[in-house]
Amino acid sequence: MNIGEIARRAGVSRSTVSYALSGKRPVSDDTRQKIQRVIDELGYRPNASARALANGRTSTIGLVFPPAGNHYTGMQLDFIGSVVEAAAAYDYDVLLSPSGVDSDRSFQRLLGERRVDGAILMEIRLEDDRVDHLAALGFPSVAIGRTAHPEGGWWVGLDHTALVEACVHHLADLGHRRVAFVNRPEGLLRAGYESAHRGLDGFTKAAAERGLAVRTYCCGDDAASGQACLERILHDEPATTGLVTLNEAALGGLYRGLAEAGRHVPRDFSVTGVVAGRWAETVTPQLTAADVPAEEMGRRAVDLLVERLDHPGASPRHHLLAPPISLRASTGPAHGTS
Amino acid sequence: MNIGEIARRAGVSRSTVSYALSGKRPVSDDTRQKIQRVIDELGYRPNASARALANGRTSTIGLVFPPAGNHYTGMQLDFIGSVVEAAAAYDYDVLLSPSGVDSDRSFQRLLGERRVDGAILMEIRLEDDRVDHLAALGFPSVAIGRTAHPEGGWWVGLDHTALVEACVHHLADLGHRRVAFVNRPEGLLRAGYESAHRGLDGFTKAAAERGLAVRTYCCGDDAASGQACLERILHDEPATTGLVTLNEAALGGLYRGLAEAGRHVPRDFSVTGVVAGRWAETVTPQLTAADVPAEEMGRRAVDLLVERLDHPGASPRHHLLAPPISLRASTGPAHGTS
DNA sequence: TGGCAGTATCGAACCGGTTCGAAAAAGGAG
């Protein structure tokens, strides 16, 4: 079941079999057919490790996870799914790297041991040592997210600043004056997560522009935290009439908190934010939100990475996406205290 | 940066370096230290492909996806996350295989090209050619799910029949007489998905035992389908007062449909089913449900696979899980038409 | 001081492919 066996049965040399398969040198028609017949008969497939060793390419890309710990959100699932699918179209496999507790170890595994040809990094931080490290090494990688200094890098990003600004303007246009911001968990904000920081920046800036009274909160990635967070919001400022969130996993909890406080959405309270479309449609009333185009981002990241792998000298490229807000049913005009 | 370079700099032979690293033969203390110093200095890591070629083990396990198409549910995310984490603890990497459109191709890639030492299969069908195929090949694999003939196989399963029965009994105990079943999408049922079939069996059986009037539905994996499905349920039998679902992605839509029909949960209508705990807590009121222990299942699947890899002769093992129903807030006593 | 056990290290073969240079075979022109 190795190439030598195929060669023996076809009565040719190993190199001829190799060339017949790769097409890198011409092989006469009848020997090719003879070889093909033997291959089909035995169901032969070349050994991936041997091939990787010989030509230095593993045909595998690494998908590097955050040091976020044990919690995965729905958005990440969409990334993973679309990356795997897009990679398969280019004949690449996808190796998942947890980079959980000690990210260095699995990072070393992926790069140091040459398990992958390139990497896609998820959950980027503004100052991200992984990105810097890879850039210093010249290792082909694409970030899903954008560091504080994205110039000269390869990445696919979402313009969280602009999206959150749009959310704030949307609420302000509806007459809301007291608005809260529900961010990702505090640990992630402190760790410098891009979405948390840029989203917060956009919120602060737009709120200042519109002269809104605002409060910002961090919130755990689960429904219970969302509910608790909403209670805190109404406790701190009962006159709050709207919120913007980046935290899709807390969304259900936020809604529950509103329901239990007797605030009807969207009559008494407007909710909006930046979340995956699937989640926006799950809650009732459906969330007016900037839908994170996770699938497109994953696909584009793979496109960029493959381009980079195919053309080692290519100059850096990136995509900054800013999808429009999908108007659904969770926001409405403010009244009463406005 | 290869073993020869290390050997040269340390003034020893390549085999000595290899033995110093693997410990498979004794190496004197000072040469070991000399070698280690060089390795640390250069940051050397042995090439994974070369190692895999030499000793026939890739230290990688494959995670095989369903032919389900482009839709991933939250449960799958939890499986993936826990599998990756558990595998990392055993020093295994995880290779994702879509097996999307033509599952054969990526299957061949994984096994035929020897990219992985073993595989974990997700989304099992009652008659699953992948399982049969692997069993015939004697290839080390563990299924997350259980075929119609699970004897002699390695798997981690969820007792959907028992769980759905428990849900039905729960509703019947509360006095509900007309109950609906919301299954996975029709395509999956027709394809023979285990959860869809066994869940349906349990529902039918328990409903018959309790003499309930029932209807069963298939429902797409998204909120819009859930809403449509609920409308159909109430249209077909307006006196329905409860439902059992396996479809977590439709859950939000089911709730919305109930709200729009003016049925209050749990006062007018009880909802229960088998879904991941995270989803059960997202909806309001929180779902009384059998929580799918996705994390535990993923972890156990890895444990079994590693055991199988370490002891090639070991006799088949499995785990059939049947977590209890978590009483939350979505079910209550029936009244009115009862 | 020779013989011997035991330890430390080395060289070579091997895993299964790819690739290069050269040899062999085929075809065409003189």
Place this chain on the structure above:
DNA sequence: CTCCTTTTTCGAACCGGTTCGATACTGCCA
């Protein structure tokens, strides 16, 4: 029929590790 070009195939080296058999070195006892 020879010579030369072109096409087709072959053998050997290489990728970077692992592993086996054998050699070199050490210390100990007779």
